[in-house]
Amino acid sequence: MPDTTHPNPGDPGNLGNLPPETHSFVGRRVELARLHAALDPGGAGTARLVSVVGPGGVGKTRLALRAATEARDAYPDGVWLTELSPLHTSGLVDLAVMETLRLADQSTRPVVDVIAEWAHGKRLLIVLDSCEHLLADCARLAAALLSRVPELRVLVTGRERLALPGEDVLPLEPLPVDDRTGDLAEASDAVTLFAERAATAGRPLREGDLAARATATAVCRRLDGIPLALELAAARLADLTLDELHTRLGDRLPSPLDLLSSDTDERPPRHRTLRTAIGWSHELCAPLERLLWARLSVFTGGFGAETARQVCAGGPLAPERIAGLLDRLVAQSIVLPDLVMSARYRMLDTVREYGTDWLRALGEEHAVRRRHREHYARLAHQGCAEWNTGRQAAWCERVLSEHANLRTAVESALAEPDRGAAVELAGHIGFLWRHCGYLREAQHCLDQALAADPPPGHGRTLALWSRGAVAILRGDQEAAANWALRCADAAREQHSPVATVAAVFLRGAHLALTGRQHEAIDVLAAAPQLPLQDDAFGAAQLQVRLALSFAHVMSGAYERGREVAAEVRTASRQQGEYWCGAYADYLIAQTDLERGDLPAAVRGARTSIAGHALLHNTAGAAMSLDLLAAAVAATGAAHRAAHLLGIGTRLWELTGRAQLDSPDLIATRRTCELRVRERLGDDTYERGYRAGLAMSYDEGIVYATRRQ
Numbered sequence: 001m002p003d004t005t006h007p008n009p010g011d012p013g014n015l016g017n018l019p020p021e022t023h024s025f026v027g028r029r030v031e032l033a034r035l036h037a038a039l040d041p042g043g044a045g046t047a048r049l050v051s052v053v054g055p056g057g058v059g060k061t062r063l064a065l066r067a068a069t070e071a072r073d074a075y076p077d078g079v080w081l082t083e084l085s086p087l088h089t090s091g092l093v094d095l096a097v098m099e100t101l102r103l104a105d106q107s108t109r110p111v112v113d114v115i116a117e118w119a120h121g122k123r124l125l126i127v128l129d130s131c132e133h134l135l136a137d138c139a140r141l142a143a144a145l146l147s148r149v150p151e152l153r154v155l156v157t158g159r160e161r162l163a164l165p166g167e168d169v170l171p172l173e174p175l176p177v178d179d180r181t182g183d184l185a186e187a188s189d190a191v192t193l194f195a196e197r198a199a200t201a202g203r204p205l206r207e208g209d210l211a212a213r214a215t216a217t218a219v220c221r222r223l224d225g226i227p228l229a230l231e232l233a234a235a236r237l238a239d240l241t242l243d244e245l246h247t248r249l250g251d252r253l254p255s256p257l258d259l260l261s262s263d264t265d266e267r268p269p270r271h272r273t274l275r276t277a278i279g280w281s282h283e284l285c286a287p288l289e290r291l292l293w294a295r296l297s298v299f300t301g302g303f304g305a306e307t308a309r310q311v312c313a314g315g316p317l318a319p320e321r322i323a324g325l326l327d328r329l330v331a332q333s334i335v336l337p338d339l340v341m342s343a344r345y346r347m348l349d350t351v352r353e354y355g356t357d358w359l360r361a362l363g364e365e366h367a368v369r370r371r372h373r374e375h376y377a378r379l380a381h382q383g384c385a386e387w388n389t390g391r392q393a394a395w396c397e398r399v400l401s402e403h404a405n406l407r408t409a410v411e412s413a414l415a416e417p418d419r420g421a422a423v424e425l426a427g428h429i430g431f432l433w434r435h436c437g438y439l440r441e442a443q444h445c446l447d448q449a450l451a452a453d454p455p456p457g458h459g460r461t462l463a464l465w466s467r468g469a470v471a472i473l474r475g476d477q478e479a480a481a482n483w484a485l486r487c488a489d490a491a492r493e494q495h496s497p498v499a500t501v502a503a504v505f506l507r508g509a510h511l512a513l514t515g516r517q518h519e520a521i522d523v524l525a526a527a528p529q530l531p532l533q534d535d536a537f538g539a540a541q542l543q544v545r546l547a548l549s550f551a552h553v554m555s556g557a558y559e560r561g562r563e564v565a566a567e568v569r570t571a572s573r574q575q576g577e578y579w580c581g582a583y584a585d586y587l588i589a590q591t592d593l594e595r596g597d598l599p600a601a602v603r604g605a606r607t608s609i610a611g612h613a614l615l616h617n618t619a620g621a622a623m624s625l626d627l628l629a630a631a632v633a634a635t636g637a638a639h640r641a642a643h644l645l646g647i648g649t650r651l652w653e654l655t656g657r658a659q660l661d662s663p664d665l666i667a668t669r670r671t672c673e674l675r676v677r678e679r680l681g682d683d684t685y686e687r688g689y690r691a692g693l694a695m696s697y698d699e700g701i702v703y704a705t706r707r708q
Contacts, residue, residue, distance in 0.1 A: 015078035027189030057228030197234030297355030301404025390576025424459030502540030582611030646692020
């Protein structure tokens with residue numbers, strides 16, 4: 001899941017993931033006041049669902065984010081933004097919200113149940129942005145959550161309302177254009193916005209120049225005061241004078257896209273105005289700039305310059321021209337730099353939609369989408385090939401940043417008749433998603449790919465293994481047993497010794513997690529130790545040994561469990577990987593605690609937490625936090641242990657499943673809590689525990705890994 005930021009750790013009112021504003025905010029005083037009243041939990045407004053509705057480009061997202069930012073102090077459990085424009089198919093809205101909330105749930109419960117359980121008793125605001133193409137899913141989720149979470153409020157943006165009972169709808173109009181006075185400083189909101197963006201483009205309007213102000217007003221009136229249209233027009237002032245801009249707008253011919261539309265265009269007038277403004281901006285682009293704009297529309301959730309070069313180059317677009325053309329589109333506000341992820345770019349929904357229409361009109365849509373799919377197939381293949389190496393952490397970050405594009409690539413592959421290619425892509429992406437926290441989405445894509453009985457091969461075997469590994473982490477042991485059998489059969493058909501060893505992990509881990517430790521040890525210990533590979537199945541080889549160590553430790557054979565974990569840790573360090581190494585550190589620290597070597601147990605638990613956090617493995621970090629709390633309590637530092645127990649609870653809340661429902665882990669946690677509570681007394685314990693519970697994820701990780 002994309003990494004959720006916490007702008008001010010330790011300040012509960014600033015929990016959330018709201019992005020920084022890219023430009024100054026102009027006007028909307030009345031609308032902001034209306035939203036402030038609606039979003040104030042203690043105010044007179046009774047509606048808990050508020051929808052900002054209006055045409056594309058009118059500024060719905062900007063207004064909603066400004067209001068949400070100003071309301072953060074009223075929501076101590078956070079203001080959380082879910083951007084829905086990257087989603088193309090129904091059924092994924094719940095998952096997107098769960099990812100936003102950083103709920104790495106490993107259970108088989110419905111997603112809405114996981115969200116509702118985590119949110120119950122919390123005061124938080126969820127913002128669903130760009131709902132128009134997923135209205136039914138958004139309405140269903142909002143209705144379910146609002147009925148079950150009393151302190152929750154939901155703010156929605158879209159071109160249509162959700163049509164739910166009690167919904168407070170704010171229709172958003174374009175900015176007013178008519179001047180209020182003859183002073184530029186008192187100009188209308190539309191003219192003020194245009195003037196600010198003109199100054200950014202290097203053409204400031206002189207305050208006393210009434211002629212310039214009149215021309216600016218005429219431009220704004222021509223564009224109906226639609227903010228996006230104004231910003232696109234103002235960006236053109238880097239190349240045109242204000243008078244030239246006004247003349248071009250007045251003389252503008254219909255765009256080719258308009259000519260493709262029927263004569264009975266039923267779009268609302270202001271939507272047609274925006275399309276006209278975007279089309280005019282499109283006409284002013286050089287031919288190659290237009291072509292790049294169209295081809296960039298296949299990306300969802302952003303892209304980097306090198307990726308744009310690989311996907312968009314071809315024909316008249318030479319690879320060496322892409323960077324310069326991309327800079328030109330940025331200068332014209334067609335493409336925007338991503339302020340959250342450096343060296344990445346994005347397009348506004350309406351601008352991307354225009355590019356998609358143009359790409360379709362050019363007859364290139366299928367070919368460019370195929371290049372997009374093939375690029376991300378290569379990316380996923382390379383990620384799996386290098387997962388069990390020192391590039392693992394970098395690949396995890398790459399998977400997080402490219403999540404939306406990887407999802408689009410899977411959807412595109414599943415829509416094609418070549419089931420072999422679809423399962424190959426799903427197998428690789430499913431493996432990466434499983435290890436980077438996207439368990440439910442991995443299950444979704446793998447189930448779809450495997451349902452069509454794809455042909456045998458490496459991709460199918462990896463998909464079967466990944467599907468079984470997802471079932472194990474989610475606690476669906478019955479399903480895990482079934483996938484283990486299917487994966488073992490596929491590995492034998494493929495005549496792959498390393499795939500056969502990998503399949504052993506599925507069976508052995510299933511046995512260990514269902515309490516059959518001695519059976520698990522027999523199965524796992526019998527797996528041959530082949531030379532360790534650098535790829536996905538190499539990671540599975542290490543996980544076979546991890547499962548064996550876990551089974552030994554759970555059976556009470558601590559020294560043997562330690563020996564196997566030490567082997568995994570050594571191999572992990574040689575490979576440069578962290579995922580298995582962090583679990584090995586946890587198991588070794590567990591045996592250190594049993595030995596009574598408390599300093600070693602504390603160091604090992606801290607190291608494990610850091611390793612898990614590096615790969616965004618919340619469940620692994622929570623397991624190690626419980627162990628660290630027990631080790632710290634054993635040293636006599638009861639106050640710190642209480643803090644750690646609170647932090648651990650917060651992380652378990654984020655996973656949606658405390659202690660993975662493991663009786664052994666639950667019992668250990670309860671024993672630690674009782675000891676700390678007895679030593680401190682109930683009041684002191686509760687204060688320390690709640691202080692830890694109030695920490696953000698990031699602050700908690702820093703506190704836990706900091707040396708004392």
